Amino acid sequence: MGKDKLRKFAEIGTFPNVYQLDAGMENKGRWAERHFGNTNPVVLELACGKGEYSVNMAKLFPEKNFIGIDYKGNRIWRGAKTALEEQISNVAFLRIQIEDILSYFSEGEIAEIWITFPDPQPQLSREKKRLTADRFLDNYKRILKEEGVVNLKTDNDGLYEYTVNKLKERNEPILASTTDLYHDELLDDVLSIKTYYEKKYLLVSKNINYLKWIFR
Template structure:
């Protein structure tokens, strides 16, 4: 689905720097100062409209969350959601995932979430998939030793590809569900896409993997 362009989005983001952090590279190695605590930091790469990240922050006030989204026209909706709930443990970054190492030091992030990422189904677009090996390198560069990625998708092809990608990289698979909403997994927080797909009866795939 094509996102409607919102030419005013950049200005709105700049109006709320306490939520949508400007020039985040200046905070590399200093995120404990930005949050004013030393709680663990979890990031969601491709945060979309922000439902997952805000609900996770509401449920886990002892964890700091950062939502990362490239599109201004999408992340501005996450900003509006965050303004409404006014949670102190959430920040938003309007950056490309390829810039993670410019924003975070090694070990500064404790967990990475990938939710309903673009599957980029054509072979020539493989390098754009957020579970491609170059992205796995990036996540490893900001996570501690044995850092984790939690991944959810409705796309079976992307899930199968990602499992192979994780395995080829030498990561340890610690949890797999081929039908999340019919599993015994507790504490699942849905994204907007997840709710829409599950109402149509589509399977939701989920896994947790750890670097070794």
């Protein structure tokens, strides 16, 4: 690991807005109260990377709490540091494996989930690792409130098609979908937030897919 990554890993260990591994379990069922000090809705960004979505949504919606989740601490560092520098108090970060999410959140605790440009895991042998595979969808359903919404943004057409087919197979209601977000009427202030990788994709005119659904 390079010196810069080591520095960032060490630094996030001192950040009051970052929880790593077991440290976040103590907030299970009480994230709004224990970390944010309020009763506002909690929104998750999964595979948050540098945390652009979490930070920018926190700015747009001060009446909500946001938690970015990723396992790569050197990426989380950027979003967490920006939030501290700009005194954005309604966003936090959790460094865990997403498959362990049930250990950190209680049933019905989460109001909304964003999955932003996750690894598409294109190999068939890695289907179970896709963040929209059945085991992940089952977990999201458990921690979401009734009528809680899930959003997926991805440049990967295969993952988008896989997710659409999976939701249809499960009979889950799709609320919105597009294979070309930036040329669609769905585009708004929230969907216009761009991640580091999304900016790179748009520079080469790659289409961006978007999907929004709820669970029955």
